[in-house]
Amino acid sequence: MPATDTAAPDRFPNDLVLDLARAVTTLAEQNGLRSFSLPYPHTAQLALDRVVRYCLDHGRTAPRSLAELLSWCTGPGHAHPARRRGPAPAHPELWLIDPVGLMPTRRCLELAPPGRAGCVEQDAVDTLTALERRCASADRYSRCRRFLAQQPVISPPDRFGPRRWDAVVWNKVKDLYEPVPESLLARGVLRLCGTCGLPARAPDDERESTGTTWCEAEDCPPEVPFRMVRKPAECKILKRSLRAFLSIAARTEEEVLDVLGRIGAGYTLLAGSGLGTYRVTGAGPRPCLLQVHDRHEPALLAGRVGTSFADATDPALIVVPRRATGRAGYRPAFEAALSQECSNRLILTTPDELERRLRSLNPPATDLREDPYA
Numbered sequence: 593m594p595a596t597d598t599a600a601p602d603r604f605p606n607d608l609v610l611d612l613a614r615a616v617t618t619l620a621e622q623n624g625l626r627s628f629s630l631p632y633p634h635t636a637q638l639a640l641d642r643v644v645r646y647c648l649d650h651g652r653t654a655p656r657s658l659a660e661l662l663s664w665c666t667g668p669g670h671a672h673p674a675r676r677r678g679p680a681p682a683h684p685e686l687w688l689i690d691p692v693g694l695m696p697t698r699r700c701l702e703l704a705p706p707g708r709a710g711c712v713e714q715d716a717v718d719t720l721t722a723l724e725r726r727c728a729s730a731d732r733y734s735r736c737r738r739f740l741a742q743q744p745v746i747s748p749p750d751r752f753g754p755r756r757w758d759a760v761v762w763n764k765v766k767d768l769y770e771p772v773p774e775s776l777l778a779r780g781v782l783r784l785c786g787t788c789g790l791p792a793r794a795p796d797d798e799r800e801s802t803g804t805t806w807c808e809a810e811d812c813p814p815e816v817p818f819r820m821v822r823k824p825a826e827c828k829i830l831k832r833s834l835r836a837f838l839s840i841a842a843r844t845e846e847e848v849l850d851v852l853g854r855i856g857a858g859y860t861l862l863a864g865s866g867l868g869t870y871r872v873t874g875a876g877p878r879p880c881l882l883q884v885h886d887r888h889e890p891a892l893l894a895g896r897v898g899t900s901f902a903d904a905t906d907p908a909l910i911v912v913p914r915r916a917t918g919r920a921g922y923r924p925a926f927e928a929a930l931s932q933e934c935s936n937r938l939i940l941t942t943p944d945e946l947e948r949r950l951r952s953l954n955p956p957a958t959d960l961r962e963d964p965y966a
Contacts, residue, residue, distance in 0.1 A: 608642055613703035615639035616665060616688050616696045617712055620775075621832070632658055665700075666691040693793045693806035695775070701836050702889045713896075716833035717866040719768065724863065727764055734861050736764050737868065741842035744790050744835050745772075745782075746828045747821065769828035782824040787812035788843070790835060794818070809840050810888075811915060837867060841886040844913045847943035848884050855947055866900070872909075875950040881908040890922045890940075894929035897938055907937050907953050914942045 604612070615636040632640070640658050647654035655661040665688035688700040701712045720737065727733035739761050743750065746769055750757075772782055776791045783792040785807035792807035801807065801816050821827055830839065845868075852859050857875030859882070861868060870882040881904060887893040893910070901908045910926075917923050917940070926940050941949045 604643070604646065608639075608646060610703055611635075611639045611642055612661075612665060613688055613696075613700045614711070616662070616700050617704045619662070620696050662689060665689045666694075690806050690810075692795060692804065693808075695806075695808070698808075698810050698836065698840075699888045702887060702892050712833045713837050716837040719831065719834060720838070720866060720868075721864070723764065723768070730861065730863065732760070732764070736761050737838070737861070740765055740768065740830060740834055741838050741845065744830045744839045745784060745821070748826055766828075768831055768834065770831060772824040772827050772829045776829075777824060780822075780824070782821040782827065784819040784821060785809065785812050786816035786818055788840065789819070790839060791829070792818055808835060811886075811913075841884050844886055844911065844943060845884040848882070848911050848946060851943055851946045855950070857950065869900070872950065875947075876953045877951075878906070878953055880906050880950070880953055882911065883908065884911045886913055886916065888916075890916075890926035891929040894926045894934075894938075898930055898934045901934065901938060904937065907939065909946070909949055910938055910940050911946060912940065912942060914944060917942055
């Protein structure tokens, strides 16, 4: 159904949007959003039933099929919360499926409810937790985690080329890679973004990113040539949940670690910290905790980190890319979604603000000065 169809429900309740996000992520995992076969996964059938019921109750034209329902999700406005019940998406145009990539958008992946089937973020947390147990040492786990973050796609030259390949690390992580799904190919070719290295797609077989192309990171600069993989059957790709919640944040995390190294701060990746929490020492008046994220939905991010640090007593820095805080309303939405208790301990910052933030954490009273980032 076209996005301009006035009969389409342009405003769904927030809980129905969450059900749709869950259904889209489940379908993408099983069917690549390209074909559908009965019976549908339970989450998708339930979402379709609930949307039909909502449309009938509100005098709207209901979708005639699951495919039609998904077509609504490729345009702005169709899946947009009508009222706030829990954290609501901050962006006014919530696309759940990218119309070029034909894959769930990052907002869709962030919206899928935690603790339920279809939650990609929880799958990433569970996968890293299991990997940490298998590694049995902090150093080995740290090396494996970094490998996964920096190598979303593995090809034969990567394994057998001139660069040294860490066989111990590969043996620990190889089961987290899978064959490249057909849904990511165009005419048998896999395009990789020249900036982030994640899968990309372009209409009309374009060879570099433009305003009409898609990559999984969604934020990469235009006019960067794609890497063309013409024998994708020889490649392996990191499972989607880790691409979405580990690899996309990898560039920002590297910036953060570079800053910590430059100022001589010590940092340790804490055990059992899910996507990754660092304890930072020697960079300010007191130690602190630090997490790196790259998220589109600040209110949802606030909810996640508020849960992660509910029992922490040290302050925690939540580092996101500068482009994130540059979006209108991002910082206020994050801060408004924090509980009063967390708002005193959780600080949203960026890599270029990090050094000053670290040095200004709870300074002695005689050193208090106005913080330009407050």
